[in-house]
Amino acid sequence: MTTIKELPEEDLFTSGHTACPGCGGAMVVRVAMKVLGPDTVVYMPASCLLIFSDMYPLNAFKVPSLQVLFETSAICASGIKRALKRLGKDDVTVVAFAGDGGTADIGMQALSGAAERNEDILYICYDNEAYMNTGIQRSGTTPFGAWTTTTPLGPGEEGRGKNEFKKDVPRILMAHDVPYVATASLGFPADFLRKLEKAKSKKGFRYLHVLAPCPVGWRADSDKTVDLAKMAVETGLFTLLEFEDGVLRISREPRFTPVRDYLKIQGRFKHLTDGQVASIEAWIKTKWERDRAMAKALGPKPVAPAVPVAK
């Protein structure tokens, strides 16, 4: 397994891109490209990533990249891979880097279709919990209570941030029984690296959901990106897990640090009432009961004695 120190010095996603200071998405892509290597073709939807890496005539990728449409990440990556297979270049890795809006909302249909067909692609969702490129609008993965420009604050019931809880995209992908589904956080780089390598090495449909804080959209200091990614895991808000060939493992047992500490350093949560914070705490509890139950049900099984297969 590659350690952080052993990562190649050369970047395939180079400096000079125009991402904001502290951009979690850019960090995800930079690290991922170091692991995936030069024999890679990248697909990006319309997203922050496209704008800060591929605004003509600038290009931050040293590998080929394609952009077609917002909702077509999974299908276009699949189309590239099928064509490469026909051309005898089946060893080339095809990766899609998409944000949470392009994944959890508008891209879900194509994502589910590609997963069901077990297309041989790696899909990496960098989850910054809102439509950041268009100016911080709420998405399916925006957490409960968060302020966004489409869940603005006001005196009424509608004015307390997002009223719904975060959509659990990895669980949806697990329901497709694909070879590999994992979550990762920029706060736990060793775990992220291990999962990237695992995802690269496997055939078939692979999904990585990486929590990638956005200082602009989260209304947080730009030097807090990694801290926030760490705290989201340690509070229990974001579960690190790995679902490999039908076996589910929790990658890290969190310390369940107070969620208030995580919420209070982000402007998007500063309006929360005690009642809303209590709702988030209750949600964490329920989520972990469910995640543990799933891990127990789908976890590694004791090896059963071999049963002869009926002819």
Add this chain to the structure above:
Amino acid sequence: MIEAKARGAGGRRMVTGDFAAAWGAKVSRPQVIAAYPITPQTMIIEHLSEFLASGELDAEMMRVESEHSALSAVIAAEATGVRTYTATSSQGLALMHEPLFIAPPMHLPIVMSIVNRTVAAPLGIWVEHNDTMPQRDTGWMQAYVEDAQEALDMVLQGYRIAEHPEIELPIMIGMDAFLVSHTIESVDLPDQEAADRFLPPFKPLHAYLDPDRPLVLGAASPPEYIQEIRWETDARMRRASEVLEDVDKEFGKAFGRSYGGAFETYRLEDADVGLVTLGTVTSTARDVVDRLRAAGEKVGLLKLRFFRPFPERALREATSHLKALGVYDRAVSYGVGGPTYIEVRNALYESADIPVVGFLAGLGGRDVKPEDVEVMFKKTGEAAGKGRGASGVHWIGTRGVSP
């Protein structure tokens, strides 16, 4: 269930238009096919799946989750440097509207068969051109065919035109729902060797994804660059007018049949009154022309085969001697008339001071009868000699509406 005899060797056989299109796709050797089923296109992808299952076709077949994905998949595959094929109809094409715009500026010569069908509401599965006509400004070339043979031949021709180094534009080939797609006709199915002689293997010129030669396809662009891309796409569309004529001639040499390029005329050379048709109504109109000619009326026909590129200059030349020109449409631009009528009138504006009369008929799949076509000739004839002022639009065969 299609039995084995529906597959197998080429030669002259009785097949549906959908089978003919699938055969045309098969012998064009696409590397990646992506499709989603929609009536009445379904048989095209069923037959392609059978060709695949029987080993006659060697391709990556993507049975995807929507038409939006079908076109997006072939766009990505074509951008990786392989020949692709897809087919759809009606709502499916409407769903493809967004990805349609991607292929032309990116120089992706995709070939797509369209079974022209009514677009809801009301839901209808029968022929109408209201699915393809609204796609005219996407940068795709558009051909309309009259029968199953032409549906097949235009797939082969389509690749030659689309992949021409001066063009590199995608093409959609429209065939009328049921009247072509499901009607069994005698069709000459070219064998693989003949197809290979006409259509060489696909070699992408510049736009393809390859780790040995990294480049960006589909980059975002500021206003400094986009207008030139629009101009360049427009220039390629204009050049296609010549290329499609050449390809049709070469097809004629290779297969012994050709179609006249962007349009075919029938008894138009010495006519006073002409009628422009698209699709299957042409066959009916030919009979009507013969009947009226026998009665001494100087009428003729212009079967429009390409709507994009629109053969503006050639159409002016072919109709310059007429006293009036009628235009039949199986699609309507509400409040104005048929899209072909609008286009033809625009083309003739520069030269002829003759009336151009529009006719809307056969919408939603309603049968267009010989007597309907006779009314079109009659109305057009009445306008003859009256100049541009006599132009207008008539609804034919509409209950409660006199033409």
